[in-house]
Amino acid sequence: MGVSRVAVWKQINALKELGYEITSTPKGYQLAEDRDHLYSWEFSQTRENYHAYPVVNSTMEKAAAEAEKNCPSFTTVVSETQTGGKGRGDRKWISPEGGLYFTWVIRPELPIAYHYIYTLGAAAALCRTSRDLWGIELATKWPNDVYYKGKKASGILTEMKSSGDSLSWLNLGMGINVNNDPHLKSGISLSKIAGRSLDRKEILTSLENNMKNLLRDNNPREIRNLWTRLSCTTGSKVKLQNSHNEIFEGDALALDASGALIVKSVKGKEQQALFGDLYIKKEET
């Protein structure tokens, strides 16, 4: 083909640096894997405004840089692994290979007061994706998680920049346990639930379509209602720990129009929670 061995070797090395596993054999090079890489050329349809990396510190950082460069809405930054993955409340998000770690740069059309709608929408979109692709019913959990039978399958983190009462950008990061072993005992991977390894490209494509559909009407009430229908939070007995480490126990009633969770204690006192960690208590039998 008129291509020198050195030229081929250089291209092979470039592929290896991107994370492709290639072995050398006496007959030539061999692709030694069937991993679902997330580079744009691996998708059946061309992806625009899409940045895939083998490793980054955090996709949130890369996405913030893209947002500041005026990239369009739904620009996606995805990485195979993260060395400094961020979770909520200054926690780390351990990001081993096989998981799905990405951030969307969203240019919100809703006023800043509705920023919570994007988190609720993304959680609901993942539930729809899992139902559509594998018939598995996941559940939304307040404030930013997706659960399966009491275990965490995905967490969501948002960062935003405002200008007056609107948002210049809202970056929504999702960490989804797909083909990886979850770091925590309280976690579960989608491949474990499905009983086989799953295609992350398919998940990303379906999620994006579902999220765009949910946001199309800019209707916060509709998204709150959908989230509530899918929720394992509302209707459960919960323990809520706020950012001052105060604890409140009671029944999770509903989300109000500001996205706050209303919890009612046994004495009938209602607490409105905007932030915090929530534990769902198992029913005593």
Ligand code: BTN
């Ligand atoms: C949480 O449950 O605490 C939220 C976890 C969010 C993790 C994702 S992984 C992709 C994106 N990049 C990050 O550094 N964090 C989010």
